[in-house]
Amino acid sequence: MRVEAISGFGVKGPAAFLVEIDGRRLLLDCGEGPDNKRRPDLSGIGTLDAVLVSHGHLDHIAALDLVPPEVPVFMTALVHDLAGDTLTRPTSALPLRGMADILGLRVTTGRNGHAPGGVWLHIADAAANESLLYTGDVSRESALYPFDMPPPATLAIVDASYGDYDEPLDIGAAKLVAMAGEGPLLLPAPADGRGLEMAVVLARSGAHVRLCPAHRHIAEAVIAAEDEVLTAHGRAALAGMLSNAGPLDAGAAPEGVMIVAKPALGSGLGRELAVKWRDEPSVRIAFTGHVGSGTLAAELVGEGRASFVRWNVHPPLSDLKAVIAAIAAVEVLPAFLDRTKLPALYAALPQARFATSGVMASVPESAPR
Ligand SMILES: [Zn+2]
Structure with missing residues (x-):
């Protein structure tokens, strides 16, 4: 071999x-x-x-x-x-x-x-x-x-x-929960990964979670898939979060925790919203995974406009x-x-x-x- x-x-x-x-x-x-x-x-x-x-x-x-x-x-x-x-x-x-x-x-x-x-x-x-x-x-x-x-x-x-690196997920999660309590928060994340995990944990903390259409689509597909795809707790939490989550589109006002697909902001709704709110400091932007070089995500972190809080995956x-x-x-x-x-x-x-x-x-x- x-x-x-x-x-x-x-x-x-x-x-x-x-x-x-x-x-x-x-x-x-x-x-x-x-x-x-x-x-x-x-x-x-x-x-x-x-x-x-x-x-x-x-x-x-x-x-x-x-x-x-x-x-x-x-x-x-x-x-x-x-x-x-x-x-x-x-x-x-x-x-x-x-x-x-x-x-x-x-x-x-x-x-x-x-x-x-x-x-x-x-x-x-x-x-x-x-x-x-x-x-x-x-x-x-x-x-x-x-x-x-x-x-x-x-x-x-x-x-x-x-x-x-050896910090447990709980530490990053607690930081995001704290940020969510301070005002509107834009969280770009992969829809088929940590985006829904963050949505569930933040919803459980009392935050008003709003999902982009891509995240909503994946959440529905995962709930409809075979049982073993999710933990039992996860299935109930995801369904509960989804039924309470607000919608998010390009005309949305900044409010709550806004979870958008495409973590590097290469295109799509996340990019549109980040560009629109770039000069509105009341809207915080946080990246939670690998920040690819040469991306809008890297630019926003580099100039101090966005923060980086690792969400372990x-x-x-x-x-x-x-x-x-x-x-x-x-x-x-x-x-x-x-x-x-x-x-x-x-x-x-x-x-x-x-x-x-x-x-x-x-x-x-x-x-x-
Ligand atoms: Zn992966």
């Missing part, structure tokens, strides 16, 4: 990992961004037998058009349904939590706690008695999306987006440590972390057997170690 990060090691960049296992060549995710529409270079990748997709965020699926059309692509039904225009090809279904036979390989999935319909992937080579675990993006802290702890594997690619160090301990891999590739931040992570988790390059290979049982 051999794993190669085509993209996703040493950089907060798009996910694309090549896995050679039991004679098959699989690509795990094929995304674009989050900065400057960066895309993986698949030019020298050779033949592919299938693509397995962890979840529907653009940095995991938006470069699937680079994959030849005859290569089958697998993702959960909900990821497929929510992908909309991003997806221009048919896909085959992955279970949300269960097992599938893909090209003769046993693939096990579990919910990633990060995005609606999102999964981690465990791929076994039964003959060689070895396996790979790919977490994609994961979180143990979501109020909405359940997280299943992944099983042990020989090699692992884990979501190390936050490096050695990746594991802080304590959770990363627990996930790595559960997988108990021989080698772990820390994904989605800029290389300048890798040394601090290596130092913070000395017991983890981290890869120091973007390539990992298992040592056959019979070979001298």
Whole structure:
């Protein structure tokens, strides 16, 4: 078994990992961004037998058009349904939590706690008695999306987006609740991610939440999807929030917590409102995730017009440590972390057997170690 990060090691960049296992060549995710529409270079990748997709965020699926059309692509039904225009090809279904036979390989999935319909992937080579675990993006802290702890594997690619950062979500959530109590607050966020999580937590704190049409659409789709997509508490909280949430459009007056899609404000309603209220300091703007360089979001934060309050959607160090301990891999590739931040992570988790390059290979049982 051999794993190669085509993209996703040493950089907060798009996910694309090549896995050679039991004679098959699989690509795990094929995304674009989050900065400057960066895309993986698949030019020298050779033949592919299938693509397995962890979840529907653009940095995991938006470069699937680079994959030849005859290569089958697998993702959960909900990821497929929510992908909309991003997806221009048919896909085959992955279970949300269960097992599938893909090209003769046993693939096990579990919910990633990060995005609606999102999964981690465990791929076994039964003959060689070895396996790979790919977490994609994961979180143990979501109020909405359940997280299943992944099983042990020989090699692992884990979501190390936050490096050695170790503050729990509660701290960021408390900051946003406080901001919401001080007046109108504009919160740009991915509609198929933390946007709805923030809506639920802020609504529970008593804030008047208003949702853009994209967030409302995703909330309705997630509630209508199979039960296991949401935690039981999350389902009730989401339905309650949705029934009380106010509408939001381009003519809206600034009031309450206004949650809009497109976290970088590249286009759409969020951008319109941010531009309209740019010179109205009574409307606070807060970004809660990766602020892409060269975006309006970066501009507003850079000039002090907007603040940054992290809302965890990746594991802080304590959770990363627990996930790595559960997988108990021989080698772990820390994904989605800029290389300048890798040394601090290596130092913070000395017991983890981290890869120091973007390539990992298992040592056959019979070979001298
Ligand atoms: Zn993601």
